[in-house]
Amino acid sequence: MPELPEVETTVRAIRPFENTILKKIIIHNRNLRWQVDENLEDLVANKKILTITRRAKYILIHFSKYSLMLHLGMSGKLRIQNNQDNYFKKHDHVEFIFKDKKIIFNDVRRFGSLHVTKNPNEHILIKNLGVEPLSRKFDKNFLFKLCSETNLEIKKLLMDQRKVVGVGNIYASESLYLSSISPLRKSKEINLDECEKLVKSIKKILKYAIKMGGTTLKDFYSADGSEGYFKLKLNVYGLENQNCKKCSNKIEKIIIGQRSTFYCKECQT
């Protein structure tokens, strides 16, 4: 579920917990993508959260000495619940307990992860990550250079977190559609103009998705813990055999790197 906009939306939803004391963490299941660090609860119990930030698809919760790194994987989500509403859902693995409320990490498939570290930027899972697509650094020249350094299908390149972070399977298909570039194109054959279009499309769709996600923050807080991110209007993803909005050709589904990929053969060349 979570690509950059969903993670960013989640970060914004829990940002009100900045400058509050995390009383304790209760871990019901340490068996996530990686085992949760043995002493993680002790290191941050009764400590004040200073800031909550995002790097790639990681949610970073910073305390004075340590930071928590939370990744939502494929199916992870956070929900905020009043302490008095004492109910559980299946696959609630971690509870972050505050004075009146708690944040609960629920993850059906357990591809998510939770780590504690002194310096997240130096953590093995973070230090080799690529450029933030919404940063200034990510411009046409930067993407053009990335494209010239390898010869992957462009969609694979976009999804390689060591090159560009945050773009997952949905937004890769969508941004290529907006740019009229085929997901099968080899990166070395993509010219500077096309890189410009692609950079603009990626930034545009990510910003749009974040904006849309923001409108559901209220749901995020709701007492019943209602789930689900706003489903923004997609142009190609999941729309196999439906008509392309630009040319009325049928949207095709193909597999690239074992991942479903949707595109219009007619408009994307």
Added chain:
DNA sequence: CTGAGATCCTGTCTGC
């Protein structure tokens, strides 16, 4: 070094 493919896990949907 690169790139292809397997893999972790559970739930849901499709087709017989």
Added chain:
DNA sequence: TGCAGACAGGATCTCA
């Protein structure tokens, strides 16, 4: 209904 098989929005690891 039951059941097998495919598939799901991530990312690492192994191996050629």
